[in-house]
Amino acid sequence: MHTTTRGKVVLALGWFVLAVVLLATATPPARAASPAEAAAPEIPAGVSAGVAVYDRETGTFTEEHNAHMQFRAASVVKLLIALDHLWDRGPSYSLPADDRSRLDSMLRASDDDAANHYWSNNGGSAIIDRMSAHLELEDTEGPPAGYSGYWGYTALSAADTVRIYRWILDRAPAALRDIVMSNLRASTRCGKDGFDQRFGVPASFQAPWAVKQGWSGFGDTSDCSNTTATTTATTAARRSIPAEASDVNLSRPALHSTGTTGPGDRSIVAVFTLHPQGASFGAAYTDTTRLVRSLNVPGAVKRTGTWFGTWGSKVQVRADATTASKALTTLPAGVEVQVGCQKRGQQVSVPPYTNDWWAYLPLYGGYVTNIYMSSPDNKLPGVPLC
Incomplete structure (x- = not known):
């Protein structure tokens, strides 16, 4: 068969058009799911949660769920109370011995009496205003009207908690960072009020980790037997749940696990949870730990066992x-x-x-x-x- 040059061009053009059509209609290759897409956090039934996990090595979030939802901070707010107290004490950030002991106890053992002291002496809600401005927090607010003395009712989100840890780890002067992080690495098994602090991050992952935990609304039952419960009348009042409504839920038991894990504090974890009315501390401890175990936390090594x-x-x-x-x-x-x-x-x-x-x-x-x-x-x- 004889084909002219013009015919060859037309034939080639035809094959080109056919190839384009085939490529356009072919099924595209599957896109690999990102870690965050691969598995959503496993939120236990009846639990409301705000979750953020940030990988400092890649500069990305591997988990985000209601990350900007406000929760009453409970004892996680002690991070802001500590930073505010240390803020203008550079370059060594040294404190008198009794004050340093108080600060250490607040961060390691979640000492409420220490938090009461700083809250009263450093301006109450003004602490939250100052730290929100310094750290560029978006969701953080002081306690609601009528509860200005209740530092635990400060509104805080998982996203803002990640911002707090990122500032401490990446921007804070070394001396200030070392004070805070060394205390969080030395978190005691029992809080000063007798509650067990080993839920969430510590229960899920092998060391190294550093944590600041929070709990509210479980009454004053102490489970940790190697600590003398020191719940004072003032502290008990801060753990009570008022009947009035608030933009931040004050009626459901709250349990929060925040901190870092992995070599070099690779991942920042912030998990805030609210549990059904009447939930026991043990049930909330279990559900919060189950949630944390389900997360994609780069660098963390899960504990082994059944x-x-x-x-x-x-x-x-x-x-x-x-x-x-x-x-x-x-x-x-x-x-x-x-x-x-x-x-x-x-x-x-x-x-x-x-x-x-x-x-x-x-x-x-x-x-x-x-x-x-x-x-x-x-x-x-x-x-x-x-």
Whole structure:
């Protein structure tokens, strides 16, 4: 067949048009989902949450859920109280010994009496105004009208909490940063008021981490047995829940876990939660920790083990698998715990149950009799021997 040059051009043009059409109609290659798209945070039923996780290495958020929603800050506001107190004390940011001890206790053990002292002496809500301006916070406001003395009713969001940590880690003078972060790394197991502080970030991830936790609305029941509860009348008032309405929910129990985790404080985590009316501290502790475990937190290493529910109250964690060994702490009633291994030890009877198996809890560094584990058998299924 003879084809002219003009015919070759037309034929080539035809093939080109056909190729363009095929490319246009072909199914495009799948786009890899970003970590944040891959799995949304797992919010337990009945829980309202604000979540932000920021990866300092990439400069991106890996999780955002209601990140600008305002929550009553509870003890997370102590970060702002501490920064305000230290603000104009450079370049060494040194404090008199008694004042430094007070500041350390406020950040490590969430000491309410220390927060009361600074709030009263440094201007109350003016602290929030100053820090909001200095740190360029968007969602932060002082306590609502009628509650100016209630520092825990300061409005704060997960997004603003990330901003606070980013300022501390990336912009604060080194001496100020070291004071704050060294205290958060030394967060005590028990708060000064006797509440367990190991929920959320510490319960989910291996060290290194640094945390400032918050809780409000659980009454004054103390679970941590290795701390003397020091809840004063003033502190109890700050934990009470008023009947009046507010732009920030003041009626539901609140539990917040914030801080950093991973080498070099790679990830900043801010999780704010509200729980159903009447929720126990153990139930809120469990739900908040489950939420944190579901998050994509770059650099963090999740704790290993098997999770079990518990029952009973004032259940003691002991140094060894015997009731004669030292009591290390007390579990929050009904909390879910992670078991690393188990072994036989002293036989314990809690009628109608008798059991000689004990579970090792890595988070608490001790043992609990398997009687209090929510499992049908004396020996926990799927748990290795110690």
